[in-house]
Amino acid sequence: MHRTDVNTDLSSTLASDEAERKPSNEAGTWRLGEQAVNRIGFGTKRLGSDAGQAIALLRQAVALGVNHLDTAAFYPSVGRAGEQHGYDSLEWANDAVRRALAPYSDDLTIATKVGPTEHGLARPDQLRALVEHDLRQLGLETLDLVYLRQHGLDSVAEHFGVLAELRAAGLIKNLGLSNVRLEHLAQAQEIAPVTAVQNRYGVGFGRVNDTMLETCGAQGIAFVPFFAVTATGREQGGVVHSDPVDTIARAHNATPAQIRIAWTLAKGPHVLAIPGTGNPTHLTENLAAGTIHLSPTDLTTLDAIPSE
Numbered sequence: 623m624h625r626t627d628v629n630t631d632l633s634s635t636l637a638s639d640e641a642e643r644k645p646s647n648e649a650g651t652w653r654l655g656e657q658a659v660n661r662i663g664f665g666t667k668r669l670g671s672d673a674g675q676a677i678a679l680l681r682q683a684v685a686l687g688v689n690h691l692d693t694a695a696f697y698p699s700v701g702r703a704g705e706q707h708g709y710d711s712l713e714w715a716n717d718a719v720r721r722a723l724a725p726y727s728d729d730l731t732i733a734t735k736v737g738p739t740e741h742g743l744a745r746p747d748q749l750r751a752l753v754e755h756d757l758r759q760l761g762l763e764t765l766d767l768v769y770l771r772q773h774g775l776d777s778v779a780e781h782f783g784v785l786a787e788l789r790a791a792g793l794i795k796n797l798g799l800s801n802v803r804l805e806h807l808a809q810a811q812e813i814a815p816v817t818a819v820q821n822r823y824g825v826g827f828g829r830v831n832d833t834m835l836e837t838c839g840a841q842g843i844a845f846v847p848f849f850a851v852t853a854t855g856r857e858q859g860g861v862v863h864s865d866p867v868d869t870i871a872r873a874h875n876a877t878p879a880q881i882r883i884a885w886t887l888a889k890g891p892h893v894l895a896i897p898g899t900g901n902p903t904h905l906t907e908n909l910a911a912g913t914i915h916l917s918p919t920d921l922t923t924l925d926a927i928p929s930e
């Protein structure tokens with residue numbers, strides 16, 4: 623399905639002025655492998671459990687210029703209560719992505735991650751099945767970008783080696799790493815190129831990853847922060863309160879969520895935002911964060927907020 627087809631399913635507001643409104647473009651682009659993506663993308667973790675709403679939101683995101691979706695076979699992590707309530711329940715985010723957007727526009731990059739299972743981190747020999755599961759759920763023959771989402775490994779070499787083999791076999795175009803330290807990046811780069819690193823990072827949050835962000839920038843690797851809006855809210859979500867963020871938001875006639883996204887984007891052209899939301903108003907707001915230009919004083923104030 624091409625973008626024009628997607629639009630036929632959207633509200634008249636979106637369809638009528640789609641040509642002028644591409645707020646996801648405002649922050650510029652970054653190349654993920656062969657594909658240039660707008661720096662503000664969309665994370666599917668917060669889609670909720672109503673399939674209709676999730677599909678509408680994904681189509682809205684694409685209509686507003688999102689061409690980088692971050693998803694996983696194990697999202698959403700929030701309640702799957704639809705069956706109890708009798709409505710069309712969202713089983714997993716990847717199903718919603720396929721139902722909303724397949725066949726996909728050529729300019730859409732869908733990033734997935736493998737590693738977590740209900741029994742802990744997958745063994746290397748289980749990764750192929752997880753990649754094939756993603757391919758089936760998303761209705762694709764090749765995955766654009768697959769992160770190894772690790773937890774607790776001293777070395778990622780064995781796991782990453784399996785993904786590199788799957789890349790060589792044509793199942794994956796680009797490889798990434800998530801929840802990693804610098805030594806993990808170096809181990810992986812011995813095996814295959816790393817296109818993106820996805821770690822926790824935000825205002826007053828995850829600043830332990832400052833060096834990783836800089837290293838990625840120096841090497842032309844995308845740095846993709848997660849929990850950039852919710853920060854210490856982590857799995858629970860919401861926008862964590864901060865007085866300095868609120869003050870700067872008021873000065874820019876913006877929301878705290880927008881300031882948090884704008885701050886990550888100001889960290890370098892290789893930083894890609896993937897805010898997650900189940901709310902259409904929040905989606906529009908997040909995509910407009912690319913129009914906010916934080917002053918050097920704003921940045922110094924936000925940089926100085928102690929990190930957890």
Ligand SMILES: NC(=O)c1ccc[n+]([C@@H]2O[C@H](COP(=O)([O-])OP(=O)(O)OC[C@H]3O[C@@H](n4cnc5c(N)ncnc54)[C@H](OP(=O)(O)O)[C@@H]3O)[C@@H](O)[C@H]2O)c1
Pocket residue numbers: 664665666667668692693735771800801820821847848849850851852853856858859860861877879880896897898899900901903904905907908
């Ligand atoms: N690699 C990993 O280990 C990992 C871990 C977590 C997430 N991720 C990825 O990163 C993406 C981003 O992380 P995330 O979704 O967990 O957290 P996030 O984007 O930092 O924040 C999402 C939370 O903030 C709220 N929110 C978003 N925009 C808002 C706005 N404009 N105003 C008010 N509230 C707003 C959302 O609630 P509403 O729904 O009410 O807007 C939700 O509770 C995920 O979607 C996922 O793709 C990766």
